[in-house]
Amino acid sequence: MAPSVHPSSSPLFTSxxxxxxxxxxxxxxxxxxxxxxxxxxxxxxxxxxxxxGEIVPYGDISISPxxxxxxxxxxxxxxxxxxxxxxxxxxLFRPDQNAIRMQTGADRLCMTPPSPExxxxxxxxxxxxxxxxxxxxxxxxxxxxxxxxxxxxxKGALYIRPLLIGTGAVLGIAxxxxxxxxxxxxxxxxxxxxxxxxxxxxxxxxxxxxxxGTGGVKSCTNYSPxxxxxxxxxxSGFSDxxxxxxxxxxxxEEVSTCNIFILKGNIVSTPPTSGTILPGxxxxxxxxxxxxxxxxxxxxxxxxxxxLEAEEVFCTGTAMVxxxxxxxxxxxxxxxxxxxxxxxxxxxxxxxxxxxxxxxEDKKGWIVEIDHFIGTDSFPDEIEGKSI
Amino acid sequence: MAPSVHPSSSPLFTSxxxxxxxxxxxxxxxxxxxxxxxxxxxxxxxxxxxxxGEIVPYGDISISPxxxxxxxxxxxxxxxxxxxxxxxxxxLFRPDQNAIRMQTGADRLCMTPPSPExxxxxxxxxxxxxxxxxxxxxxxxxxxxxxxxxxxxxKGALYIRPLLIGTGAVLGIAxxxxxxxxxxxxxxxxxxxxxxxxxxxxxxxxxxxxxxGTGGVKSCTNYSPxxxxxxxxxxSGFSDxxxxxxxxxxxxEEVSTCNIFILKGNIVSTPPTSGTILPGxxxxxxxxxxxxxxxxxxxxxxxxxxxLEAEEVFCTGTAMVxxxxxxxxxxxxxxxxxxxxxxxxxxxxxxxxxxxxxxxEDKKGWIVEIDHFIGTDSFPDEIEGKSI
Numbered sequence: 001m002a003p004s005v006h007p008s009s010s011p012l013f014t015s016x017x018x019x020x021x022x023x024x025x026x027x028x029x030x031x032x033x034x035x036x037x038x039x040x041x042x043x044x045x046x047x048x049x050x051x052x053g054e055i056v057p058y059g060d061i062s063i064s065p066x067x068x069x070x071x072x073x074x075x076x077x078x079x080x081x082x083x084x085x086x087x088x089x090x091x092l093f094r095p096d097q098n099a100i101r102m103q104t105g106a107d108r109l110c111m112t113p114p115s116p117e118x119x120x121x122x123x124x125x126x127x128x129x130x131x132x133x134x135x136x137x138x139x140x141x142x143x144x145x146x147x148x149x150x151x152x153x154x155k156g157a158l159y160i161r162p163l164l165i166g167t168g169a170v171l172g173i174a175x176x177x178x179x180x181x182x183x184x185x186x187x188x189x190x191x192x193x194x195x196x197x198x199x200x201x202x203x204x205x206x207x208x209x210x211x212x213g214t215g216g217v218k219s220c221t222n223y224s225p226x227x228x229x230x231x232x233x234x235x236s237g238f239s240d241x242x243x244x245x246x247x248x249x250x251x252x253e254e255v256s257t258c259n260i261f262i263l264k265g266n267i268v269s270t271p272p273t274s275g276t277i278l279p280g281x282x283x284x285x286x287x288x289x290x291x292x293x294x295x296x297x298x299x300x301x302x303x304x305x306x307x308l309e310a311e312e313v314f315c316t317g318t319a320m321v322x323x324x325x326x327x328x329x330x331x332x333x334x335x336x337x338x339x340x341x342x343x344x345x346x347x348x349x350x351x352x353x354x355x356x357x358x359x360x361e362d363k364k365g366w367i368v369e370i371d372h373f374i375g376t377d378s379f380p381d382e383i384e385g386k387s388i
Numbered sequence: 389m390a391p392s393v394h395p396s397s398s399p400l401f402t403s404x405x406x407x408x409x410x411x412x413x414x415x416x417x418x419x420x421x422x423x424x425x426x427x428x429x430x431x432x433x434x435x436x437x438x439x440x441g442e443i444v445p446y447g448d449i450s451i452s453p454x455x456x457x458x459x460x461x462x463x464x465x466x467x468x469x470x471x472x473x474x475x476x477x478x479x480l481f482r483p484d485q486n487a488i489r490m491q492t493g494a495d496r497l498c499m500t501p502p503s504p505e506x507x508x509x510x511x512x513x514x515x516x517x518x519x520x521x522x523x524x525x526x527x528x529x530x531x532x533x534x535x536x537x538x539x540x541x542x543k544g545a546l547y548i549r550p551l552l553i554g555t556g557a558v559l560g561i562a563x564x565x566x567x568x569x570x571x572x573x574x575x576x577x578x579x580x581x582x583x584x585x586x587x588x589x590x591x592x593x594x595x596x597x598x599x600x601g602t603g604g605v606k607s608c609t610n611y612s613p614x615x616x617x618x619x620x621x622x623x624s625g626f627s628d629x630x631x632x633x634x635x636x637x638x639x640x641e642e643v644s645t646c647n648i649f650i651l652k653g654n655i656v657s658t659p660p661t662s663g664t665i666l667p668g669x670x671x672x673x674x675x676x677x678x679x680x681x682x683x684x685x686x687x688x689x690x691x692x693x694x695x696l697e698a699e700e701v702f703c704t705g706t707a708m709v710x711x712x713x714x715x716x717x718x719x720x721x722x723x724x725x726x727x728x729x730x731x732x733x734x735x736x737x738x739x740x741x742x743x744x745x746x747x748x749e750d751k752k753g754w755i756v757e758i759d760h761f762i763g764t765d766s767f768p769d770e771i772e773g774k775s776i
Contacts, residue, residue, distance in 0.1 A: 033454045035454075039453060060450040060451055060452055061450070062449070062450055063451055064448055065549075066421045066423075066574075069457065069458055070551060070553055071463075071549070072611035072612045072615075073461040073463065073607075073611060073612045075458060075459075109613070109615065110616050110619055163458060166612075169421045171419055171574055171576070172418075173611050173615060173618060182453055184453045184454065205600055210601065213594070213598065219461075219613070221461045222461075223461060223561050224460045224461045224497050224554075224609055225461075227462070227561060227562060228498050230562070231498055246598040246599060246600070
């Protein structure tokens with residue numbers, strides 16, 4: 001049975017009596033949760049294997065107060081986006097990379113991860129469920145209305161949030177006896193409101209990660225500790241915080257939710273993924289694209305001194321793709337960098353989003369199209385018999 | 389209406405047809421969850437104040453998949469114990485210190501904490517609810533049967549686990565818009581099975597905390613990252629892991645769930661609480677007790693070299709109270725320390741547990757008795773009308 005359509009009551013959707021689908025006001029979207037209709041949930045005992053989960057209506061989950069995630073932070077997340085291409089197809093960008101990163105993280109946090117195949121399949125199912133794709137599978141996608149859930153090209157995306165969390169009860173410090181793999185989605189616009197470029201503040205009081213910690217995996221434990229820095233910086237008018245390395249305090253590491261690059265001459269440099277830096281998928285892709293257009297890309301320690309002398313600075317991440325840094329403030333020093341149409345960051349942003357949106361051909365094999373006929377062999381099985 | 393009694397079906401309880409209360413097999417208890425009957429739950433919007441929560445039947449909670457705790461590890465926990473004294477009273481050990489530590493942690497993680505008064509009151513209510521105290525409030529406590537939920541003196545305790553977690557939905561990295569303060573309990577025995585002393589392994593690959601991180605507060609984010617070390621160490625026959633400082637790797641910091649002390653001559657030394665060490669309540673109490681009996685106590689950086697030359701080493705924590713370290717393994721070097729009846733750790737353990745159990749008079753003002761008449765002004769209001 002195909003899922004029926006329930007227009008959301010969120011204020012970010014408008015509804016007319018004669019409209020069958022919700023209309024997302026993409027121009028007004030930021031990066032906040034707009035609940036969609038379905039989520040994916042799978043459970044697995046420690047040491048066993050995840051098998052196929054279920055697409056269920058989006059909503060609260062039930063969890064033990066003694067769960068590993070609630071008591072000891074045993075959790076990983078991923079973030080990726082579904083895009084609508086110019087010709088109406090719905091695509092994902094390198095979801096296999098997210099799947100692999102979740103496996104690496106699960107090894108670090110001693111969790112049982114879903115297989116990469118199951119991960120990608122689950123992501124596809126979740127996107128399909130939230131796009132009513134199955135409903136219109138017989139209509140060529142180019143005839144779909146523009147205000148369909150996955151946004152029109154160039155305006156936001158459907159953000160996908162896979163979680164792997166320890167949901168089994170555990171009182172002494174140990175691996176949880178049960179894990180939940182869950183995926184929910186939300187239409188999103190820009191992560192940062194700044195239209196020109198980011199204004200970063202170098203944080204001298206807090207560090208994000210240390211050698212032998214979890215900075216190199218997408219553990220939930222890396223994020224709540226940076227909220228204080230972020231709030232302090234934003235209250236002083238900054239867009240975000242740039243963290244230095246914990247060992248020496250001399251090298252730049254990462255912004256709260258994105259990787260950082262500097263440009264000097266023909267050389268693009270970014271800190272290495274040696275355990276304290278998140279191995280960003282956008283970071284990796286942008287490095288490759290920069291090389292393609294003739295830049296040298298160096299992954300190595302980048303000192304604050306080099307940052308201050310750079311011509312350009314930019315950040316990369318799934319949420320923001322590529323974003324120019326307009327200024328960096330280090331103590332009382334405020335450095336301004338090149339931004340705008342002629343900046344490398346603008347060029348790289350365009351190249352990458354053109355691939356993601358299907359404007360140019362993907363010669364890298366990065367784009368995974370969600371075939372709406374996937375539903376005929378796996379998706380309906382999952383929802384058959386459910387009243388969704 | 390007073391709560392009725394539901395004997396647990398846990399295998400750690402036995403039941404006889406003629407016994408009204410459950411009988412905990414205290415000798416077989418380790419440090420694993422044995423669910424009790426009730427928990428405390430209070431909710432609060434960000435920036436508002438927690439008001440009185442509710443005592444509800446222990447069970448799973450309902451939470452948004454987008455909650456701060458599930459995605460970004462925005463959570464703190466506490467741990468304390470309820471003891472049965474020799475004369476049948478039920479007491480808590482310095483619960484105000486847990487309350488204050490939760491406030492400090494909440495400030496670090498940008499959460500809204502319960503007031504210390506509410507915290508202590510909620511802990512008392514939770515213990516009362518799980519001891520059927522209200523049921524027998526007219527019976528002098530010295531007539532209570534020995535196998536009542538709070539264990540007989542000297543055999544385990546009722547462990548109390550307060551949690552403060554970000555339960556509001558938050559997609560971009562930020563403070564959650566809603567917090568939940570929850571308390572559950574579990575009868576527990578010894579944290580470590582080792583009867584003589586701990587065998588610690590110094591970890592050379594992982595670090596627990598760094599300057600500017602969250603090592604100084606009881607954040608959930610400090611714990612899942614140490615599970616890997618712990619599993620590796622236990623698989624090699626060690627009891628636990630000793631972490632070195634992230635900055636230099638030369639000083640000792642903390643064991644996975646407890647503080648560490650060394651003794652040389654008349655001087656007891658322990659690493660300082662300068663941001664990377666958890667300010668343990670047992671640590672603080674033991675420092676004071678050691679001074680009382682004539683030792684010099686120094687809170688300062690303690691190098692690995694000093695550790696290797698110490699006469700005695702011991703750990704402190706709520707779960708284990710005071711536990712002697714029998715050996716420390718550093719690379720291929722295995723050092724043996726004094727343990728047993730004549731060890732300082734044994735003496736300090738006895739002094740502290742005698743205070744906690746009410747064997748000796750508490751001249752410090754550390755013991756908080758749970759007055760079973762507390763129920764007459766606040767507890768019954770909370771459960772009135774509920775079918776528990």
